[in-house]
Amino acid sequence: MIEILVYAFLIIGLTFNLLASIALLRFPDVYTRLHGGTKCTTFGSIFLCGSVIIYNLREWLLTSSPSPLIMSIHTFIALVAILITNPTGAHAIARAAHRSGIMPARAVVDDLKKDREGER
Amino acid sequence: MKAFIVTSLVAFLVYLILTAGSGNLWLWSYEELLFGLMTASLIGYLSRRIFVKGNYRMLNPKRWILAIAYFIGPFFIAMARANLDVAYRVITGRIRPGIVRISPNLKTDLGITMLANSITLTPGTLSVDVDDQTNDLYVHWINVKEPALKKKPRDYRYVCGTFPDWVRRIAE
Amino acid sequence: MIQPFLISALVLLICILLAALRVILGPTVPDRVVGLDTINTLVIVSMILFGSAYRESIYIDTAIVYALLSFVTTIIIAKYLEGGKI
Numbered sequence: 001m002i003e004i005l006v007y008a009f010l011i012i013g014l015t016f017n018l019l020a021s022i023a024l025l026r027f028p029d030v031y032t033r034l035h036g037g038t039k040c041t042t043f044g045s046i047f048l049c050g051s052v053i054i055y056n057l058r059e060w061l062l063t064s065s066p067s068p069l070i071m072s073i074h075t076f077i078a079l080v081a082i083l084i085t086n087p088t089g090a091h092a093i094a095r096a097a098h099r100s101g102i103m104p105a106r107a108v109v110d111d112l113k114k115d116r117e118g119e120r
Numbered sequence: 121m122k123a124f125i126v127t128s129l130v131a132f133l134v135y136l137i138l139t140a141g142s143g144n145l146w147l148w149s150y151e152e153l154l155f156g157l158m159t160a161s162l163i164g165y166l167s168r169r170i171f172v173k174g175n176y177r178m179l180n181p182k183r184w185i186l187a188i189a190y191f192i193g194p195f196f197i198a199m200a201r202a203n204l205d206v207a208y209r210v211i212t213g214r215i216r217p218g219i220v221r222i223s224p225n226l227k228t229d230l231g232i233t234m235l236a237n238s239i240t241l242t243p244g245t246l247s248v249d250v251d252d253q254t255n256d257l258y259v260h261w262i263n264v265k266e267p268a269l270k271k272k273p274r275d276y277r278y279v280c281g282t283f284p285d286w287v288r289r290i291a292e
Numbered sequence: 293m294i295q296p297f298l299i300s301a302l303v304l305l306i307c308i309l310l311a312a313l314r315v316i317l318g319p320t321v322p323d324r325v326v327g328l329d330t331i332n333t334l335v336i337v338s339m340i341l342f343g344s345a346y347r348e349s350i351y352i353d354t355a356i357v358y359a360l361l362s363f364v365t366t367i368i369i370a371k372y373l374e375g376g377k378i
Contacts, residue, residue: 021310066141074352085363087240092370097322109218
């Protein structure tokens with residue numbers, strides 16, 4: 001029963017990570033690529049780490065040796081680190097791209113460009 | 121003094137979680153506990169001015185319970201929807217991008233950081249820049265809806281739903 | 293139960309190759325940085341999967357440190373692109 005859950009989590013996570021890579025290749029400009037690259041890898045990582053945590057918790061319950069429990073705690077900390085750093089990094093790249101003069105392709109509206117021109 | 125104690129306690133907790141299972145004093149060994157206490161107080165002394173800025177509202181446990189409820193409930197559902205949305209746009213290639221300015225009226229740095237990260241991970245939006253004076257966010261939107269463009273201060277409900285209300289309850 | 297984790301790491305390797313294609317092709321510098329950021333996340337996850345497959349928790353400790361260091365790298369490259377002082 002738990003093995004099926006682990007397999008399902010692995011498949012969902014791998015699907016979203018593959019989707020992120022395809023999004024990187026298919027979208028037209030930096031901002032839309034960031035959409036794909038950030039959201040899908042974060043969501044996929046949640047599921048892949050979740051499968052590792054569930055598998056190790058089951059090992060811990062079966063064998064009651066502490067090392068699988070340590071592994072799942074550390075995986076959880078790595079997951080929290082990914083969750084905090086990934087969107088922040090995406091924000092930094094988007095801001096840097098806009099300030100270095102790359103405008104969104106096929107944009108309908110661009111408030112930031114207007115405001116920055118108004119300041120000058 | 122209070123800032124020093126809070127920072128070292130948080131650092132010591134992180135150290136304890138990372139070294140769990142190293143010995144037989146319940147879960148930790150004696151040396152690990154002693155060294156962790158020394159390192160944590162050093163870190164707390166060095167960085168007490170960076171992390172705590174004279175405001176201790178985040179010590180209230182009610183805010184932490186609300187934050188956990190927010191991450192498990194509305195945030196996770198919005199994130200799942202975001203990924204299905206991106207999948208749809210990757211396959212069909214149907215996009216209508218633009219950058220809009222929204223004013224969520226948040227005051228603190230922590231609140232604006234949380235909102236910006238939530239916006240980045242939820243459907244079709246990505247925070248690009250922050251106005252330092254007014255705390256307004258510039259959001260790159262992958263599928264701009266027509267009714268949101270009519271008024272000049274854009275209505276944030278089109279972009280991020282009820283997230284600013286949640287963040288206001290948690291962080292302010 | 294060891295095999296599924298290794299096979300998943302293999303699929304992640306394909307994802308990394310696709311993202312590396314974006315790093316090579318990318319017309320502008322931010323495009324390349326986006327590709328690099330994606331590769332970093334994928335490497336962290338595959339390290340965790342390897343650690344679970346070989347039952348070594350040291351891989352996962354390395355993954356935590358790698359996550360924090362890659363974040364610092366991304367921030368510093370972004371700061372450099374903005375043209376500010378590092």
